[in-house]
Amino acid sequence: MLFSHPILPVVLSRLFRLILLCGHVLNGFKLSYIVPVPKTKEGISKSLSCDDFRGIAISSVLSKVFEYCFLDIFGSLLVCAENQFGFKKGLGCSNAIHTLRQVVDSYVSKGTTVNICSIDLSKAFDKVNHCALFIKLMKRHFPVKLLDIIVNLFTGCLSCVKWDSMYSSMFAITFGVRQGSVLSPILFNVYLNDLANIEV
Numbered sequence: 001m002l003f004s005h006p007i008l009p010v011v012l013s014r015l016f017r018l019i020l021l022c023g024h025v026l027n028g029f030k031l032s033y034i035v036p037v038p039k040t041k042e043g044i045s046k047s048l049s050c051d052d053f054r055g056i057a058i059s060s061v062l063s064k065v066f067e068y069c070f071l072d073i074f075g076s077l078l079v080c081a082e083n084q085f086g087f088k089k090g091l092g093c094s095n096a097i098h099t100l101r102q103v104v105d106s107y108v109s110k111g112t113t114v115n116i117c118s119i120d121l122s123k124a125f126d127k128v129n130h131c132a133l134f135i136k137l138m139k140r141h142f143p144v145k146l147l148d149i150i151v152n153l154f155t156g157c158l159s160c161v162k163w164d165s166m167y168s169s170m171f172a173i174t175f176g177v178r179q180g181s182v183l184s185p186i187l188f189n190v191y192l193n194d195l196a197n198i199e200v
Contacts, residue, residue: 016066023148029063030157032180033167057159057179067182074146080189081196087185119195125188126176130154133177133191140190150187154178 019025036053071078080088085096100116107114133154137147157173177184177191 012062012065016069019066019149020145023145023152025063025066025149025152027156028060029066029153030155032057032059032157032159032178033162034058034159034179035162055161055179058162059178059180064180064182070149071182071186075186077140077142077146078186078190080193084189084193084196087189121192125179125184128177128188128191129175133187136190136194150183153183 034055034057037056038048039052039054040048083099085091085093085099104114104116134147134151137150142150157178158170159173160170161168177188
């Protein structure tokens, strides 16, 4: 946008306003292709299976610009619990470990036993139930017009696999938050937020 023609921000602004008014996202925003990237450098010396690749989803730049604008205006409606550290600016694993260490040290210093339960969330991005996510947004009293946009963004998503210059047939994405999407990490936090609010 920095080096674009001055008319482009005006056109995009009008387009994004129309999306907000109609609650309908362009079909092009829902298309992506997946590039398999090897996880290991041993590919030359051994045969690889699907598990040896990480899929990187490439999606429309315009959809990402729209999602950044959406977050900039409505991000306050998607705020999650303070004790949730993933996908938050300035926070990460080290903050979670520090907090856990403080809690454990506090209980141990009082002579109490501490039991820790951890949950493996590997590949959890790909397993998010769309209806459950929408229900969680409704329980937050998320504005209906904005919810329509989120629902529309997740409905009819198509992707394919790109290998060198070849493309596979398109396939529908019916669950999981969209890879390569700006909103996905935030919506994933919303999806898991009930876990952060559980009181023992």
